[in-house]
Every structure is written in C-alpha cells, then in structure tokens.
Amino acid sequence: xxxxxxxxxxxxxxxxxxxxxxxxxxxxxxxxxxxxxxxxxxxxxxxxxxxxxxxxxxxxxxxxxxxxxxxxxxxxxxxxxxxxxxxxxxxxxxxxxxxxxxxxxxxxxxxxxxxxxxxxxxxxxxxxxxxxxxxxxxxxxxxxxxxxxxxxxxxxxxxxxxxxxxxxxxxxxxxxxxxxxxxxxxxxxxxxxxxxxxxxxxxxxxxxxxxxxxxxxxxxxxxxxxxxxxxxxxxxxxxxxxxxxxxxxxxxxxxxxxxxxxxxxxxxxxxxxxxxxxxxxxxxxxxxxxxxxxxxxxxxxxxxxxxxxxxxxxxxxxxxxxxxxxxxxxxx
Amino acid sequence: xxxxxxxxxxxxxxxxxxxxxxxxxxxxxxxxxxxxxxxxxxxxxxxxxxxxxxxxxxxxxxxxxxxxxxxxxxxxxxxxxxxxxxxxxxxxxxxxxxxxxxxxxxxxxxxxxxxxxxxxxxxxxxxxxxxxxxxxxxxxxxxxxxxxxxxxxxxxxxxxxxxxxxxxxxxxxxxxxxxxxxxxxxxxxxxxxxxxxxxxxxxxxxxxxxxxxxxxxxxxxxxxxxxxxxxxxxxxxxxxxxxxxxxxxxxxxxxxxxxxxxxxxxxxxxxxxxxxxxxxxxxxxxxxxxxxxxxxxxxxxxxxx
Numbered sequence: 001x002x003x004x005x006x007x008x009x010x011x012x013x014x015x016x017x018x019x020x021x022x023x024x025x026x027x028x029x030x031x032x033x034x035x036x037x038x039x040x041x042x043x044x045x046x047x048x049x050x051x052x053x054x055x056x057x058x059x060x061x062x063x064x065x066x067x068x069x070x071x072x073x074x075x076x077x078x079x080x081x082x083x084x085x086x087x088x089x090x091x092x093x094x095x096x097x098x099x100x101x102x103x104x105x106x107x108x109x110x111x112x113x114x115x116x117x118x119x120x121x122x123x124x125x126x127x128x129x130x131x132x133x134x135x136x137x138x139x140x141x142x143x144x145x146x147x148x149x150x151x152x153x154x155x156x157x158x159x160x161x162x163x164x165x166x167x168x169x170x171x172x173x174x175x176x177x178x179x180x181x182x183x184x185x186x187x188x189x190x191x192x193x194x195x196x197x198x199x200x201x202x203x204x205x206x207x208x209x210x211x212x213x214x215x216x217x218x219x220x221x222x223x224x225x226x227x228x229x230x231x232x233x234x235x236x237x238x239x240x241x242x243x244x245x246x247x248x249x250x251x252x253x254x255x256x257x258x259x260x261x262x263x264x265x266x267x268x269x270x271x272x273x274x275x276x277x278x279x280x281x282x283x284x285x286x287x288x289x290x291x292x293x294x295x296x297x298x299x300x301x302x303x304x305x306x307x308x309x310x311x312x313x314x315x316x317x318x319x320x321x322x323x324x325x326x327x328x329x330x331x332x
Numbered sequence: 333x334x335x336x337x338x339x340x341x342x343x344x345x346x347x348x349x350x351x352x353x354x355x356x357x358x359x360x361x362x363x364x365x366x367x368x369x370x371x372x373x374x375x376x377x378x379x380x381x382x383x384x385x386x387x388x389x390x391x392x393x394x395x396x397x398x399x400x401x402x403x404x405x406x407x408x409x410x411x412x413x414x415x416x417x418x419x420x421x422x423x424x425x426x427x428x429x430x431x432x433x434x435x436x437x438x439x440x441x442x443x444x445x446x447x448x449x450x451x452x453x454x455x456x457x458x459x460x461x462x463x464x465x466x467x468x469x470x471x472x473x474x475x476x477x478x479x480x481x482x483x484x485x486x487x488x489x490x491x492x493x494x495x496x497x498x499x500x501x502x503x504x505x506x507x508x509x510x511x512x513x514x515x516x517x518x519x520x521x522x523x524x525x526x527x528x529x530x531x532x533x534x535x536x537x538x539x540x541x542x543x544x545x546x547x548x549x550x551x552x553x554x555x556x557x558x559x560x561x562x563x564x565x566x567x568x569x570x571x572x573x574x575x576x577x578x579x580x581x582x583x584x585x586x587x588x589x590x591x592x593x594x595x596x597x598x599x600x601x602x603x604x605x606x607x608x609x610x611x612x613x614x615x616x617x618x619x620x621x622x623x624x625x626x627x628x629x630x631x632x633x634x635x636x637x
C-alpha cells in the first residue's frame with residue numbers, strides 16, 4: 001500500500017490503432033499527497049489527459065495499460081473491474097472537462113444532473129439530494145440556486161456551466177479532482193474566476209488536484225508541483241519554483257521562453273519552439289525531443305536519456321543534464 | 333403553447349386549401365373523365381351524368397362550388413361508387429388500413445429502436461454488420477417482392493398463414509410485416525447513426541465519469557438525445573402507414589384506404605381524388621404538429637413560436 005494518495009509507477013499505455021501501436025505513455029511516474037496540487041503541462045497529444053484518465057479507468061478504446069502500477073487511495077487501479085471503477089468515479093475521484101458547453105446533457109435540468117451523482121454514491125433520499133445540490137451551487141458561487149436547479153444547461157452561460165460541472169465533481173467530496181483544461185474554453189475574465197474558485201474550494205475541502213493544462217500561467221498560480229510532459233514522457237518534474245526558476249530540460253526552457261511577459265522590452269519577440277511535435281506512430285529512437293532540441297547531441301538520437309535527479313523532487317530526462325551531473329561528480 | 337397551436341391551425345387551413353386547389357386543377361388537366369369506358373355510352377347519357385354531377389359547368393365555377401362545399405364538410409358523392417359519399421368511403425376504409433398500419437408502426441418502433449441502439453453499441457462487430465445488411469435489404473427490397481416472398485413461404489409452402497383477408501390475428505401477420513419492413517429498417521439505421529453521434533458527445537463522457545452504469549448512461553442520457561431524429565421521421569411515417577399501402581392491400585386483398593388513392597386516380601373519380609388527397613394532407617399536417625409538440629417535450633432547447 002502506497003503512502004501517497006496517487007502513486008503511478010512506470011505507467012505504460014498504448015493505443016492499438018489499425019495504423020499501429022501508439023505509445024501514448026512511456027514510463028510515467030507520478031505521486032501526489034493528500035491535498036496537493038499537481039500541474040501536468042505539455043502540448044496536445046503529450047499524454048497529459050491519458051495519464052489522468054487512466055486513473056479513473058476512462059481510457060478510451062483502443063487504449064490499453066501495458067505496464068506499470070497505478071494506485072489511488074488504496075485501490076490498485078491495474079486490476080480493478082469496470083464495476084469497481086464505477087464506485088470510485090464521481091465519488092472518490094472526479095473530473096472537470098474542458099468544454100462546459102458540451103459536457104452537460106442538454107435535455108436534463110441542472111438539478112437533475114447534480115442530484116443524480118449524489119443519489120448514486122450516497123444514501124441520501126431525493127429531497128436530501130436536492131438540498132445538497134442547492135448547497136453545492138451556493139458553494140460554487142451560483143446565485144439563485146433554487147431557480148438554477150430547475151434550469152437547463154442552454155439557459156446558463158459558459159462560466160456558469162463550468163461552475164455546475166465543478167459542483168457535480170465536488171458533490172461527493174472527492175479525494176482527488178482532475179481538472180482537464182478547465183478554463184481553455186472560457187474567456188479570460190471567467191478563466192480567472194474559475195481558477196480562483198478552484199483554489200478556494202481546494203483550501204476549504206482539502207482535496208488533491210491534478211491540473212492538466214497547456215497554460216503555464218495557470219500552473220504557476222495554482223500548483224505545488226509540475227510535471228512537464230512530451231510525447232508520453234515526463235521530461236521534467238519538480239516543484240513550481242524548480243520549473244520556473246531552475247528549468248533544466250530544453251523543452252521546459254523553450255516553453256518558458258514562449259510565454260508572453262509583461263516586463264518584456266518593446267519589440268522583443270516571443271521565442272517559439274522550432275519544429276513540430278513527434279509522430280507518435282513512429283517515435284524517434286532516442287529522446288523524442290531531440291529533433292527539435294537546440295543542444296541535441298549524437299547520443300540523444302540513439303538512446304532515451306535516463307532519469308537525472310537534480311534534487312530530491314526535481315528530476316529530468318535529458319542527456320545534457322546527465323552529462324553535467326557526471327562531470328560534476330567526476331570533479332568532486 | 334395555445335397561441336402556437338392556434339397559429340398552426342391557421343397555417344394548416346391555408347396549406348390544405350393550397351393542396352386542394354393544386355390537386356383540383358391538376359386533376360382536371362389530365363385527359364379523360366369519370367364516365368369514359370370501353371363500352372360506348374350514348375352522348376346523351378354522358379351529358380346527363382355530367383349534368384347530374386355538375387361536370388358540365390366551367391372549371392372555375394366547379395372549383396368554387398367544391399371549395400365552398402368542402403369548407404362545410406361536404407366532400408360530395410363518389411363518381412364511380414354510386415350512392416356512396418366520399419366521407420362514407422373514407423370513414424369505412426380508413427379504420428381497416430389504420431389497424432394494419434398502426435400495428436406496423438408499433439412493430440417498427442419496437443424493433444427498429446432497440447436494434448439500432450444495439451448496432452450502435454456494438455459498432456464494427458459482426459452484429460453491427462449483420463443488422464446493417466438486414467436494414468439495407470429492408471430499405472432496398474420493394475414491398476411487392478416482400479409480400480410475394482412472404483405469401484409464398486408462409487401462405488403457400490408452409491400453409492401457416494392465410495393469403496388473403498384479415499380473418500383473425502393470423503391474417504394480420506403478413507400484411508403488418510410487409511408494411512413494417514421499410515420503416516423498421518429506416519428507424520434502425522437512423523437510430524444507429526444518431527446513437528453513434530450521441531455516444532461520442534462530451535456529456536456521455538461526463539455520465540461515465542460520474543460513475544453511472546452503462547445502462548443508465550445509455551437509457552437516461554443517450555436515449556433522450558438520440559431519439560429526436562426518430563420523432564421527426566415518425567410524423568410523416570405514421571400518416572403514410574396508417575392511410576394504407578396500395579400494394580400491400582392489393583396483394584393481401586385488404587379492403588383498406590390504400591387502394592382507394594390509386595383507384596380514384598385511375599378512374600378519374602374526381603371527388604374521391606380530392607377527398608383522399610385532402611384527408612392525407614390533413615393527417616400529415618396534424619402529425620407534424622404532434623411531432624413538434626413531442627419534440628418540445630423531449631428537448632427543452634426547442635421553443636415553439
């Protein structure tokens with residue numbers, strides 16, 4: 001039994017498509033304490049969502065876990081059946097999706113959709129569930145909750161709907177909340193409100209959060225630890241300070257350079273990361289980032305770099321870091 | 333809602349008037365007449381018949397007389413079936429067709445919807461392909477072929493079912509099956525594609541993430557969304573099926589309304605043509621209003637204006 005709330009060790013997951021095997025996750029290890037906020041950043045297709053979904057048994061067909069061990073809140077995810085998953089979904093672990101406009105069922109009232117999950121996982125009766133739903137709407141900052149419960153999703157704005165999604169996710173006070181780009185589909189002012197709400201609720205309810213995003217600004221505000229993913233690998237992992245002030249992997253550095261900054265000089269250009277993401281059907285033999293890396297060495301194209309520990313928490317997967325560490329060890 | 337229904341009634345009257353007008357003039361433009369036959373009738377007799385039914389008057393006068401009478405609920409006498417009013421013929425024959433058609437509608441829903449869901453649920457498997465082949469056959473094979481095959485197999489060879497008439501439940505089996513084949517196949521395909529679309533929606537993922545079982549997700553969350561196209565199809569389908577099929581009624585010798593449509597046109601039975609056309613148009617319009625209202629009940633996003 002793991003001491004962590006979430007303990008993913010060497011997870012490997014592939015999608016077996018007609019075109020061939022897509023290795024979506026290659027040796028991904030993540031652990032998370034109770035009440036901790038982990039940010040997973042990376043570009044589309046890097047495996048952020050796949051990692052989180054596999055914790056809930058929501059891996060889409062034809063994806064299959066092919067290696068590693070996953071533990072969550074004392075459950076061994078690897079050998080859980082669909083029926084066992086159903087007991088923890090929406091109960092011990094919940095998820096907020098990217099697009100609140102399409103994530104709610106258009107033909108049922110908000111109240112119905114919130115009460116449904118309460119009735120499913122608790123032994124509350126209909127009127128207690130209704131009462132709880134009203135409380136939840138208040139909790140997520142929706143005014144006139146009694147009226148909203150009777151409304152349909154199309155009568156609510158995007159920000160409101162995302163609040164409803166959060167209310168559904170928190171209905172059974174989960175231990176872990178997975179937020180899959182919860183603000184991507186919202187406009188900027190609403191984004192800030194939703195993030196603030198999430199931090200507030202986290203402090204109030206004490207659940208752990210896995211925040212999946214490609215917005216480094218969001219993780220800087222919210223997260224204690226950050227995992228940077230690229231092509232199904234965690235290329236750098238560390239505390240928020242490690243990632244922002246002491247980035248080691250070339251990809252992380254590239255990501256940070258590509259964020260617009262308020263204190264930038266006039267006419268200063270953003271630095272994009274050159275090249276295109278890897279073809280996951282035919283990943284390169286060595287480091288997947290090598291073709292786009294400014295400091296690519298011969299070995300990078302041949303072999304996947306090992307994990308280099310920078311500190312207790314901070315680690316990277318990069319030959320440069322490995323080389324530096326070996327040199328400093330040799331000097332010592 | 334009340335205002336909406338009122339508006340639809342007014343619109344319906346306009347539509348029915350338009351249908352009646354177009355039919356009236358088209359029908360009169362077609363050469364021939366009700367009293368032509370191989371057996372030569374004396375010109376005097378023909379003139380007398382035409383005078384009796386008002387056919388000697390100019391077309392415009394006949395048109396206004398007809399519309400005025402129809403507005404008062406008088407659709408006239410049949411020109412061919414002497415001594416019977418159009419209303420009488422429709423009210424005696426429609427129930428026969430409606431009974432066979434009604435059972436066919438229920439059957440096609442009870443079969444088409446679940447099979448469509450099953451096909452969507454098992455997409456890409458053998459079951460899906462099998463259903464797809466059956467549905468394609470059901471749509472592509474004309475009903476007279478289905479009728480003939482059924483009759484040969486169950487009526488002539490196995491002698492399980494009677495080949496004509498509607499005596500007892502056995503008489504209904506073959507006509508109902510023949511009538512239901514097309515709608516069942518169509519509903520199955522419609523349900524499959526609509527279900528596949530719904531199953532890929534984000535809210536289905538939400539339902540799964542809530543911990544709902546497949547059954548609840550499918551029957552509560554997917555069903556209500558996926559059924560909408562079926563409802564749309566159901567309106568005109570019910571109107572057509574309940575008013576009977578010429579072919580099926582002809583083959584199984586059923587005294588229904590379906591035959592009257594064709595018989596009236598072939599015989600230039602002007603009042604009958606008008607009567608059956610207006611009847612079908614009215615039925616169709618009513619079904620469309622019903623569909624709109626049901627739609628509103630199923631999908632709250634729809635507002636009736």
